[in-house]
Amino acid sequence: MSGEEAPTQQQQPEQEKQSDEPPPAASGAPPEESRSSPAAEEKPLSSRALVLTGHGGYDKVKLQVKTQSKQLKAGEVLVRVKACGLNFAELVARQGLYEMLPPPPVTMGMEGSGVIEAVGEDVKDRKVGDRVIVLSRSGVWQELVVVPADRAFPMPEQMSFEEGAAIPINYLTAYLMLFEMANLRPDKSVLIHMAAGGVGIAVTQLCQTVQNVTVFGTASASKHETIAQGGVTHPIDYRTKDYVEEIRKISPKGVDIVLDPLGGSDTQKGFNLLKPLGTLVVFGAANCVTGQKKNLLAMAKTWYNQLSLNTLKLMQANKAVCGFHLGLIPDEELISRTMFKLLELYEEGKIKPRIDSSYHFEEGNNMYLYCILNTMLCCKLNYPTIYTSRTETIS
Numbered sequence: 001m002s003g004e005e006a007p008t009q010q011q012q013p014e015q016e017k018q019s020d021e022p023p024p025a026a027s028g029a030p031p032e033e034s035r036s037s038p039a040a041e042e043k044p045l046s047s048r049a050l051v052l053t054g055h056g057g058y059d060k061v062k063l064q065v066k067t068q069s070k071q072l073k074a075g076e077v078l079v080r081v082k083a084c085g086l087n088f089a090e091l092v093a094r095q096g097l098y099e100m101l102p103p104p105p106v107t108m109g110m111e112g113s114g115v116i117e118a119v120g121e122d123v124k125d126r127k128v129g130d131r132v133i134v135l136s137r138s139g140v141w142q143e144l145v146v147v148p149a150d151r152a153f154p155m156p157e158q159m160s161f162e163e164g165a166a167i168p169i170n171y172l173t174a175y176l177m178l179f180e181m182a183n184l185r186p187d188k189s190v191l192i193h194m195a196a197g198g199v200g201i202a203v204t205q206l207c208q209t210v211q212n213v214t215v216f217g218t219a220s221a222s223k224h225e226t227i228a229q230g231g232v233t234h235p236i237d238y239r240t241k242d243y244v245e246e247i248r249k250i251s252p253k254g255v256d257i258v259l260d261p262l263g264g265s266d267t268q269k270g271f272n273l274l275k276p277l278g279t280l281v282v283f284g285a286a287n288c289v290t291g292q293k294k295n296l297l298a299m300a301k302t303w304y305n306q307l308s309l310n311t312l313k314l315m316q317a318n319k320a321v322c323g324f325h326l327g328l329i330p331d332e333e334l335i336s337r338t339m340f341k342l343l344e345l346y347e348e349g350k351i352k353p354r355i356d357s358s359y360h361f362e363e364g365n366n367m368y369l370y371c372i373l374n375t376m377l378c379c380k381l382n383y384p385t386i387y388t389s390r391t392e393t394i395s
């Protein structure tokens with residue numbers, strides 16, 4: 001659906017003040033291909049966006065119309081977004097718990113896919129019409145987005161826009177944790193929590209690119225068949241069973257790698273479950289998130305129960321503890337290299353995002369917002385489907 005077809009129930013046009021505001025006009029004349037016609041240039045572009053208007057519940061995310069200049073800075077591309085991903089971080093950001101998102105009003109969205117509509121000066125290896133995956137700190141939940149050209153990755157031909165939008169956050173996180181931090185090798189064992197989630201599915205698929213890796217995955221029972229088909233060797237229902245006991249029954253010595261997105265007491269349990277020379281990677285604090293709004297009690301409990309260690313004890317335990325935060329990796333080259341590696345794995349058929357649901361942008365009313373932002377709550381309520389990467393389709 002194009003911007004011109006915007007439904008009338010939308011809110012009044014509103015321009016955001018924050019950092020995802022459109023870039024200022026570039027100095028000097030942009031190249032030929034970055035402009036369509038002089039008349040089009042004079043008019044600012046308008047596009048619909050899902051804007052976080054304040055911290056709190058679902059009602060804080062509103063569909064609005066934003067305007068932005070069509071002029072690009074050198075090295076930038078303008079992308080018409082076709083699909084964008086919804087991540088756990090956005091649920092947390094809505095509650096005001098994600099430090100990487102600028103304060104409201106701000107358009108959320110860290111990943112998406114679409115077609116390049118214009119390129120700025122000095123952009124040599126991307127052109128108008130290219131299908132690309134985009135990665136950004138925020139701002140992708142809108143019809144038109146401006147990103148640096150090196151944050152627009154060419155999509156393989158056979159990849160759908162939905163799949164493209166579901167790759168970056170989940171798979172970069174999974175890949176960098178497994179291979180850069182935990183050094184996954186053949187014959188090792190891995191425990192992944194939230195195994196039915198986007199990162200969990202990506203971790204499971206990437207584990208299968210290495211010979212004879214055993215995957216323990218925690219998830220609601222209703223999702224076990226699917227995650228087992230996807231490669232989890234031992235699905236464990238963490239709601240009804242003690243996952244530590246279950247793992248010890250199968251592997252008395254524990255596991256080689258624990259990937260912990262939960263925090264609090266689960267980090268302690270994960271550390272204890274490690275075999276000697278094993279590695280714990282802490283990459284989230286989902287235990288803090290229990291409902292629509294910030295839960296101070298859950299946050300305090302998670303904080304109070306977190307793993308506390310001194311280095312002497314760590315040395316004596318012969319274990320490694322790492323922390324991972326994709327948004328704080330300063331090495332742009334590492335991110336690009338890993339994205340290209342992931343696209344290669346996709347082309348070889350070794351990874352494939354599992355899309356649970358897509359929602360059309362034209363359903364842009366409160367009900368729709370409720371649906372997409374309610375996904376985690378649905379999961380907690382044993383919603384019958386698996387939310388891997390939720391993708392919002394704009395066209």
Ligand SMILES: NC(=O)c1ccc[n+]([C@@H]2O[C@H](COP(=O)([O-])OP(=O)(O)OC[C@H]3O[C@@H](n4cnc5c(N)ncnc54)[C@H](OP(=O)(O)O)[C@@H]3O)[C@@H](O)[C@H]2O)c1
Binds near residue numbers: 087219262287388
């Ligand atoms: N550090 C980083 O750079 C980084 C990057 C990406 C993601 N993450 C973290 O990775 C985690 C997973 O993210 P995701 O996008 O994969 O999640 P997701 O797709 O939203 O999946 C969530 C899944 O986890 C389960 N779940 C939901 N809330 C839970 C909770 N409070 N405790 C335990 N299980 C819960 C649900 O399944 P069940 O029905 O089976 O419970 C659901 O299927 C989050 O903690 C997120 O913050 C970190």
